[in-house]
Structures are given as structure tokens and as C-alpha cells.
Amino acid sequence: MASIDTLTLPLDQTSAADLAASGLEYARVDADGEGFRPFQRAVARGFLGAESTDDEAENARTTLRTRRLTAVYDRQGVEPEVPVGTIDSWASELTTSPGRTTPLWSISAVTVAATHRRRGIARAMIGGELRTAAAAGFAIAGLTVTEATIYGRWGFSPAAWASDVEVDTGRARWTGPTAPGRLDFVPREAVVDRLRAVHERVRVQRPGSVPGWDGRWRGVAGLTPGDKSGEKVRAVAYRTAEGDETGILVYVIDERDDFSAHDLEVRAIFAVDGEASAALWRFALEHDLVGRVKAWLQPSTPPVQWMVSDRRAVTATLTDHHWLRILDVPGALGSRRYAAGLDVILRVADPLGFAEGTWSLRIGADGEAQVSPSIDRPVDIDLTVGALSSLLLGGVRSAELALSGLVRGEARTLASLDRAFVPEATPLLDIWY
């Protein structure tokens, strides 16, 4: 698929008509126009944030200029220019197998004013995004969620999980490898370029990952206006003996009453390989005057637990993190490599219609899938579009989903599907979007 400028795609007329029937207006917002600041206010209020300052709004504008902003207005309101619904989206990339990516319709900033909740505004906005994405040829849409209760009804389902990790440094004596390269503090102003460079190398190797963007990296580096901890941000880069910069750790120290046992809070730890990962984790765990290291969005089974003498010094709380929604079955299933051959007929139930149908999935000895509509062979596996979206990257087994009734098929057919879908690396999304 050629790269698409999502800003030029038309507004979905089904949602426009549905909202108009309730006296509401559905409209695109120009990040450089008058509607931007009210849009920003509505998003901040929707996520329970403070009113943004001019500096904060300008900072957000640099990111949102590249995104498709859509709003819902109630022109009868006291502030008719402030939307009662907001959403933004952009063309991103999803890593499906190491070294392989596919276009992803990414969605964010979904808010509805508390005064207008549960009237179908989110339903209209999400439906509008999915129809626009499908019409533009995107096979997959994705988002990260505040609540797990919202998006399943529109066919989204978790496809990559992440752990919040805490390490008790008093218990966790380092037993991992000694990295041969060197660590250096780097100034905050130099962090954005470094995060971008290392993360670009990391994310293309990890199914479930997407690219970051400079606004995200400025936030991590503490350079965003209004970041109260910004001045406390420190960053350390790892370079191999050959001089290749393969890892970066960005963190703040959160002071506790016990002066010898502060918290080291990791804002980002990106490592191209095990060598850089070991160097940066060891730095964090052995930091003087630190009693606890906290890191978010880590692999579900965090590698650090294999590198300390007491693995129970590491606690990992697993959460669903990357929610995907298949819009086009051949496109989505054809976007990754598989671990084994397969020849099955899938029947996918999709109340919104995008993925609905009976599909022949043939995976050859080369690990490549051929998917086409099937009309004449008996169905082997019945499943919902959400279940198929969860299975896509291999982060969960169909045999597990079968226990909940989301997938139906004979045990040995499910086992062969699971053999084919085993991922080359456990799916992970290491940022919020």
C-alpha cells in the first residue's frame, strides 16, 4: 500500500448523518486553525487533565499537525466552539514479524464530554474511523485504552501485552552478563535524537510495536512544557566496544524519606540487543541510593528477572496494552510470517461487517500466507473478529481463546493453527499512543 495522506481523506458521511439526526455536527479540525485550541481543551478535559497553557498547546500542535483531527460539536451549548467529542488518527506502522511491518490506522484522543456521555457519540466517531480506514485500504486499526470495557464492542481486542515492573534492588544482586561497552550520561537536549534512533531499531524487530514520534520523545526527555519532573530527567546511553550506540535509559529519581532507598523511575529503556539491555538494567539496579526500580511497558516476562540472584525481587504486573482490530482479513493475515504450514477454513463473525466471511488460510513451507474467500469447503474454525485480532501476532493461543468460546474448532485443528502462529518474538508495544 502506498503511503497515504490521511488528512485528505473525506469525512465519513454515515457518522455525519447519524450525529446530525441528534442535532450534532461532525467536522474535521485543522491543527493550524481556530478550532485547534478548543479541540485541545476538550481532549484535556476528557482525560481529566488541567487546562493547557499556550506553551503546552503549541507543543501539542507540532504533533497533531500530522494527524487527522475530528470533532463533534453541539452548537446549542454555552461554548459551541468546544467539541463534545474528539478523536485523532494517523497512518502508522505495525511490526508483524521481526523486520516486517504493515500499515496501521492508529486512533487516539477519544473523548466525549461528561455532559454528553452515553448518547452514541463515541460509537459514531469510532465507526467513522473504521469505515474511513477500511475505505483507504488499511487492513488493521489499533489503539491503546484507558479502560478494557470500551472497545471490544467495535471488534478491537488485545494483541500485545506489557508488564509494569518493580525491582527491589536490595534483594536483586546482579548475576547477568557484564557488557563490554561503555555508559555515558547524555544531556537532555540530545535525548530525542537518541531515543528516535534506538527505538527505530528496536521496534522493527518486535511484533506489536509501532514507531514513536518526536513529541512522544520530547515528553520522555522531560522537554514538554508543564512537565513538573522535567528538570529531574537523566539519560544514559550505551555504546558497544565498536562505538555503536545500542541502548538508552531515561529516568528520574523520585526521592523517598529513606535517603538511601529512593525510587528510580524508568521513563524509557530501549536496547537493540541483550548486551545493551544488560548494561542499562545493571546501571539502574546498582545505582547508589536507590531501593526500587520501576519501569512500565516492559516485556510480559521481563528479561531482568533472569539477570538477578533472586528473581522474586522482580515483580511484573501484566496488562493488555495494544488493541488491534482487523478490517481486512487477507491483508491482515498476509502481513506476517508464520512458523509452520497450515490449510484451514476460518469463519469470522464481525457484526460491523469488515472481516465477516469464510476464509481459506493456506500457509506454505516458506511461512507466507495466502488468504481468499472460501465458498465450498467445510469450516474448520469459527471465531470472532476480536479473537482473530488477538491471535494475529501470536500473543495468545487459539486453544486458550477456545476455553472462553471466542474460538470454536477441533482441538487438533486449533493446535495446528497455534503451531503456525507461534511468534518469532513475543509481541510488545513499548509506548502509549
Ligand SMILES: CC(C)(COP(=O)(O)OP(=O)(O)OC[C@H]1O[C@@H](n2cnc3c(N)ncnc32)[C@H](O)[C@@H]1OP(=O)(O)O)[C@@H](O)C(=O)NCCC(=O)NCCS
Ligand atoms: C469512553 C467514552 C469515549 C465513551 O463515550 P460515549 O459517547 O459515552 O460512548 P457511547 O455513548 O457511544 O457508547 C457506545 C457503547 O459503549 C458503551 N460504553 C461507553 N463507554 C463505556 C465505558 N467506559 N465502559 C463500558 N461501556 C462503555 C455504552 O454503554 C454503549 O453501549 P451500548 O451500545 O451497549 O449501549 C467517554 O466515556 C469518555 O470520554 N471517557 C473518558 C476518556 C476516555 O477514557 N477515553 C477513551 C480513551 S482510550
